Amino acid sequence: MNLDWLDAFLIYGLFTVCIITGLALLLHLQLGLARIANFGVVGFFGIGMYTFGVLYVKVDWPFADPWQFFVCLLGGTLVAGLSGLLVGWLTADLNEDGVLVGTLGFATAVFILATTEKDITGGAQGMGGLGFPYDVGGVKANETLWLLIAAVVMAAILYYVWRVHRSPYGRLLVAVGANEPLARSLGKPTFRTKLWVFAVSSAGMGLLGAVYGVMERFLRPTNLGIDITLAAMVALVLGGSARVWGAVVGVVVTVGFFDIVVQSYLPLPREWYSQTIPVLREALFGAALIIVLMFRPVGILGDMRRDKLMRSMHGD
Amino acid sequence: MDLLSKALVIGLTEHAPLVLAAIGFALLYRLTGLMNVAYSETVTLGAYFGMWVNTTFGLNFYAVLLPAGVMAGLVSVATYLAIFRPAKRRNVGTLELVIISFGLSIFMRHGLQFVFGYPVRFYDVPPPDTLRVLGTGVSTFRLLALISVAVVSLALYWFIQKSRLGLQIRALASDEGLAQASGIRPLAVTVLIWFIAGMAGGLAGAFYGVGSSVVPLLGWRQFLFILLVVLVGGTRGLGGVIVVGIATGVALAAMTLQFGQAYYAQLALIAAFVVFLKVRSRRTAETGKV
Numbered sequence: 294m295n296l297d298w299l300d301a302f303l304i305y306g307l308f309t310v311c312i313i314t315g316l317a318l319l320l321h322l323q324l325g326l327a328r329i330a331n332f333g334v335v336g337f338f339g340i341g342m343y344t345f346g347v348l349y350v351k352v353d354w355p356f357a358d359p360w361q362f363f364v365c366l367l368g369g370t371l372v373a374g375l376s377g378l379l380v381g382w383l384t385a386d387l388n389e390d391g392v393l394v395g396t397l398g399f400a401t402a403v404f405i406l407a408t409t410e411k412d413i414t415g416g417a418q419g420m421g422g423l424g425f426p427y428d429v430g431g432v433k434a435n436e437t438l439w440l441l442i443a444a445v446v447m448a449a450i451l452y453y454v455w456r457v458h459r460s461p462y463g464r465l466l467v468a469v470g471a472n473e474p475l476a477r478s479l480g481k482p483t484f485r486t487k488l489w490v491f492a493v494s495s496a497g498m499g500l501l502g503a504v505y506g507v508m509e510r511f512l513r514p515t516n517l518g519i520d521i522t523l524a525a526m527v528a529l530v531l532g533g534s535a536r537v538w539g540a541v542v543g544v545v546v547t548v549g550f551f552d553i554v555v556q557s558y559l560p561l562p563r564e565w566y567s568q569t570i571p572v573l574r575e576a577l578f579g580a581a582l583i584i585v586l587m588f589r590p591v592g593i594l595g596d597m598r599r600d601k602l603m604r605s606m607h608g609d
Numbered sequence: 610m611d612l613l614s615k616a617l618v619i620g621l622t623e624h625a626p627l628v629l630a631a632i633g634f635a636l637l638y639r640l641t642g643l644m645n646v647a648y649s650e651t652v653t654l655g656a657y658f659g660m661w662v663n664t665t666f667g668l669n670f671y672a673v674l675l676p677a678g679v680m681a682g683l684v685s686v687a688t689y690l691a692i693f694r695p696a697k698r699r700n701v702g703t704l705e706l707v708i709i710s711f712g713l714s715i716f717m718r719h720g721l722q723f724v725f726g727y728p729v730r731f732y733d734v735p736p737p738d739t740l741r742v743l744g745t746g747v748s749t750f751r752l753l754a755l756i757s758v759a760v761v762s763l764a765l766y767w768f769i770q771k772s773r774l775g776l777q778i779r780a781l782a783s784d785e786g787l788a789q790a791s792g793i794r795p796l797a798v799t800v801l802i803w804f805i806a807g808m809a810g811g812l813a814g815a816f817y818g819v820g821s822s823v824v825p826l827l828g829w830r831q832f833l834f835i836l837l838v839v840l841v842g843g844t845r846g847l848g849g850v851i852v853v854g855i856a857t858g859v860a861l862a863a864m865t866l867q868f869g870q871a872y873y874a875q876l877a878l879i880a881a882f883v884v885f886l887k888v889r890s891r892r893t894a895e896t897g898k899v
Contacts, residue, residue, distance in 0.1 A: 330704055332711065383887050389704050390644050391886055394836055398879040401833055405872045519829075523715055530708065568727050576719035582712025586705045587696055 296437065304436050306553035308508055311443040313548045315450045315501045316525040317532075317540035319494040322454060324526075325534035326463065327490050328470035332393055333380070334498060335521040336400030337373045339407065341499020342506040342516065345369030347413055350422035362426035366503050373499020374492050381491035385484055400522070407514040419513035423506055436508070443504050450497055455537050466490055520575060524548055527578040531585050533592030542593055547578060614743040616863035622751040623820075624858025625758035626813035628851055630831060631838040632765055633809030635850045638839055640782040640802050642703070646710040647688060648810055648835070650717035652828030655681040655811025656818030657725050664733050670750075670819055674757070674812060681811020682804040688713060689803040718825050730823040754816045761812060765805065766847050778802055834861075834875075837882040 316334055323329045331337075348365040356364075376399065384395035407414050414420055425435045457463040468476040469483045477483045506512055524547065525540075532543025551574045555561070561570070585592060634648050659677035662668055696709055737750035769775040780788040781798050789795055810828075817827055834857060842853030857878065864874030 328704060330707060383883055387886060387890050389707055390836075390840060391890065393644055393646075393707060394833070394840060394886065395883050397833055397836070398883050402876055402879055405876050409870060409872045519715070523711075526708065527712070572719045572722050572727070576716050576723075579712045579715030579717075579719065583692060583709050583716065586701060586709050586712070587692070587699065590701070590705060 296433075299433075299437065300557070301433070301436070302557050303553065304433070304440050305508075306549075306556050308436075308440045308443055309552045310544055310549050311440070311447040312501050312505050313521075313524045313528060314541055314544040315447045316498055316521070317528040317544055318447075318450050318454045318537075319497045319501075320525045320529050321534060321537070321540050322457065322466070322490055322494045325529060325536075325539070326457075326466040326470050327487055329385075329487060329491060330389055330392055331396045331491075332522060333396030333398070333400035334525050335517050335519065336380075336396065336403040337377060337495040337498035338502035338505070338521055339400070339403045339517040340376050341369040341373040341496075341502030343369075343403070343407055343414055343502075343512060344372040344499070345503035346420055346423055346506050346512045350420060351413065358426040366500065369503035370496050370500040373502065374496030376499075377492040377495025378488065380495070381488040385487040385491065400517070400519075404514055404517045407512075407517060414514075415512070417514060419511050421511045423510045423512065425507060439504075439508055443508070446500065446504055450501075451537070451541070453497075458537050523575065523578055527582050529592075531581055531592055533594030533596075535591065535596055536594040539592055539594045546593070547581065611744070612863065612866055615745045616859050616866055618742050618745040618747060619866070620859030620862030621855065622747050622755045624854075624861060625755045626816040627831065627834060627838065627858055628762055628854035629758050629809050629816070630813035630835050631842070631850050631854045632762055632847060633806040633813070634835050635839045635843050635847060636765075636769065636778075636802055636809070637806045638843060640778065640799065641693070643693065643710065644707050644836070645693075646707065646832070647713040647717060648710075648806070649828035649832035650714050650721070651681050651685050651807050651810035652814035652817065652831060652835075653718065653825060654684055654721065654828075655814025656823045656827050657721060657730070657814075658811065659815035660730050660732050660818055660823045661725070664730075667733075670732060670734050670815075671753075671757075674815055677815045678808040678812045681814065682806075682808035685807020685810070686800055686803045689800065694799075714829070718829065722825055732819045732823070734819060751820065754820070758813075758816065761809070762851060765809060766851065768805075769847055774798070774801065833879065837879070841882055841885060 316338065320331060320334060323331045345365050345368065348368045349361065352365075354361045354364065380395055380399045384392045387395065408417055410416070411418075425439055427435070427438070429435055429438055457466070465476070465481055465486055468479075468481065469486050473483050505516075509516060524544075528543030528547050529540050530543070531547060532541065533539030551570070555570060555574075556566070630648075630652055633651075634645070637643065637645055637648065655677050658680040659670075659673045662673040662676050663670060692709065692713060693706070696706060701709065734750070737748040739746045739748055740752060741747075742752070767775075769778060777788070777793045777798050778801070780791065781793055781795055785795060788798075813831075814828060817831065838854045838857050839850055842849035842851075845852075860878060861871070861874045864877055865871045868874060868877075
């Protein structure tokens with residue numbers, strides 16, 4: 294198959310779209326359904342990435358790839374999930390302000406640990422030694438295969454979120470998000486529900502961080518900027534935070550536009566790409582959050598569609 | 610004892626702007642109930658405005674404080690009139706308002722780079738002398754910064770707690786309808802609060818900026834601590850914010866001296882504050898049940 298059109302920029306752009314879509318879908322469970330505003334997405338993403346990296350590079354495993362790779366991937370996911378459990382426990386019964394502080398604080402803590410623990414993480418200089426758990430011949434072939442694997446991970450998350458939407462658990466999440474005291478008064482375990490959704494989606498964010506780390510090959514604390522959280526949040530809000538496909542549509546029109554169309558197809562001066570475009574990208578993302586929430590808070594796709602059971606009960 | 614006196618001197622002089630920034634943030638938080646993430650950019654802009662006036666007109670640092678504070682205050686008012694007031698009129702929810710302020714913060718942080726340029730900027734000030742206070746060397750500049758911060762903080766405290774306008778501000782914060790019925794003009798008082806808060810943030814930014822460098826992330830790096838100080842101390846009014854702000858500065862300095870790494874001090878403080886909030890929320894919940 295002729296893949297000449299698929300250059301390194303395009304592979305990386307598509308890969309970023311897959312990763313941010315996954316993050317935005319998981320954020321949809323937290324923010325869109327349960328109304329937990331996680332401002333520390335990058336913290337869970339980062340702890341998954343660094344745990345995977347440290348386990349893969351620094352630990353002497355008695356078995357080789359692909360088992361070593363899978364065990365480390367599982368480790369990154371689990372640690373992110375446990376962190377989600379801890380942060381969720383600390384913040385689930387606090388109001389928006391407490392959640393903001395707890396999640397931002399966690400992301401800052403991950404950044405600090407990635408910077409200070411030089412012996413483990415390589416500190417500000419970073420940590421190398423990561424690579425693909427296979428070799429199918431050449432850098433491009435390996436990266437293309439990894440892009441496909443990231444797409445499969447994203448599709449699996451999409452399927453999970455889609456299933457949640459159509460399950461009693463999804464309805465419980467919506468009920469907790471819409472009116473927590475009412476849900477609690479009806480005997481629903483609101484604290485446990487919020488804790489569980491937060492932990493599971495944080496574990497997913499950690500998995501995506503590990504997948505991202507493999508493509509990056511070199512982990513630095515600068516990978517843990519607020520831009521990751523922002524990209525996931527703006528995509529979700531713009532696409533429609535109440536809809537499953539909102540995250541997907543949002544990522545395509547935001548990250549897809551900047552990291553694929555602008556990066557690969559617009560004839561802009563090369564010197565703009567180092568600073569002007571990235572700064573403009575973030576500024577416009579910030580502006581998009583304001584404009585959408587002021588004028589169309591339900592995003593492009595609009596409000597939540599009632600599922601089959603609810604439609605049969607209440608009509609459309 | 611040596612550690613304590615050192616921590617006291619360093620904490621008070623180095624982290625004095627934190628108290629000022631926290632007072633401004635607490636004013637806004639108390640009046641509007643809004644966690645305004647974009648407040649971090651008010652701090653950043655204060656540093657940039659001060660640097661701009663300082664390097665463009667050749668004024669010394671203390672002469673730039675007033676224009677820097679006023680300009681930051683005006684930007685703060687502009688964000689209220691352009692974004693937060695219309696949002697409130699559209700009945701945007703609390704959670705959405707926090708996300709809007711997050712978007713505004715990102716927009717301003719990156720937008721200001723198109724105005725002031727990308728490179729790191731510095732104030733053009735002469736190197737300060739060093740004085741010994743309780744056996745610890747402190748630059749005259751930091752000492753003067755502390756005095757200025759103390760004067761401004763106390764003036765703000767007096768203004769809010771004792772003056773007639775301050776009374777109106779507090780009345781509006783506690784019950785808008787009642788305040789309006791008593792003849793208080795909500796728009797004028799609200800604009801005044803946004804201006805004072807912006808001014809306090811801008812001044813804090815100028816002090817932060819002159820002590821190191823002026824970068825787009827200047828305010829954001831302090832934001833979490835401002836937030837923590839206000840959430841923990843804010844329940845006891847402005848006095849609580851000032852006390853917790855000072856204690857935070859001294860604790861940060863003491864732990865930095867102890868651990869030899871500022872980052873570890875920040876980590877310990879973040880963990881301690883979040884656990885404190887959790888414990889307090891549990892206690893409040895229990896009281897509620899009773």
